[in-house]
Amino acid sequence: MTQTISLGDGDVLIVVDVQNDFCQGGSLAVPRGDEVVAAINELAKRFENVVLTQDWHPREHQSFASTHRGRKPFDTIAVPYGTQILWPDHCVQGTPGAAFHWDLNISHAAAIVRKGIHPQIDSYSTFYENDRVTPTGLIGYLRERKLTRVFLAGLALDFCVRYSAEDACREGLSVVIAEDCCRAIDVNGSLAEARASFAAIGALSVASRTIA
Numbered sequence: 001m002t003q004t005i006s007l008g009d010g011d012v013l014i015v016v017d018v019q020n021d022f023c024q025g026g027s028l029a030v031p032r033g034d035e036v037v038a039a040i041n042e043l044a045k046r047f048e049n050v051v052l053t054q055d056w057h058p059r060e061h062q063s064f065a066s067t068h069r070g071r072k073p074f075d076t077i078a079v080p081y082g083t084q085i086l087w088p089d090h091c092v093q094g095t096p097g098a099a100f101h102w103d104l105n106i107s108h109a110a111a112i113v114r115k116g117i118h119p120q121i122d123s124y125s126t127f128y129e130n131d132r133v134t135p136t137g138l139i140g141y142l143r144e145r146k147l148t149r150v151f152l153a154g155l156a157l158d159f160c161v162r163y164s165a166e167d168a169c170r171e172g173l174s175v176v177i178a179e180d181c182c183r184a185i186d187v188n189g190s191l192a193e194a195r196a197s198f199a200a201i202g203a204l205s206v207a208s209r210t211i212a
């Protein structure tokens with residue numbers, strides 16, 4: 001029998017980066033990324049508290065291959081905070097690619113957190129930029145609202161969802177991943193690594209129908 005997770009006052013759904021550039025036809029499309037939209041809309045109806053996040057880069061962001069002469073997407077470079085994968089230009093502030101997927105319909109979401117806004121720092125996690133110290137403000141928001149259990153859904157499972165889960169655990173929050181509401185990029189074994197990480201940090205991975 002499948003166990004149900006009962007929702008309460010301290011629960012929040014964080015919808016990670018469901019944006020056009022990460023969906024079919026976008027510049028950094030996650031395979032089958034569009035498929036999460038309907039499932040997330042349904043799941044969000046069960047939550048009183050919902051936060052949406054948006055990857056939101058300035059032009060010529062350091063994470064874009066086009067910013068670096070002679071580099072191509074998925075090359076890696078060394079940056080002060082470690083190794084940076086170079087991506088196709090994506091989610092440039094104010095462009096249609098950075099907008100939420102047209103069918104995403106969560107009008108009761110109370111906050112939108114934008115990340116990756118600093119030209120020199122990428123941001124996978126919705127809590128901290130990739131230097132691990134620059135906050136997005138989301139932790140402060142959750143603390144002030146007394147939200148202590150985080151449910152994650154969105155794109156991509158093996159990058160922004162994964163790093164958000166790790167940061168949330170480190171901040172002492174409980175983490176549940178609605179796995180059927182996520183899709184992965186799966187580059188260089190990143191999906192297997194993400195799954196191993198969820199197990200290691202004690203993040204629960206569940207089917208969204210068990211959340212009620």
Ligand SMILES: [Zn+2]
Nearest residue numbers: 055057091116
């Ligand atoms: Zn990005």
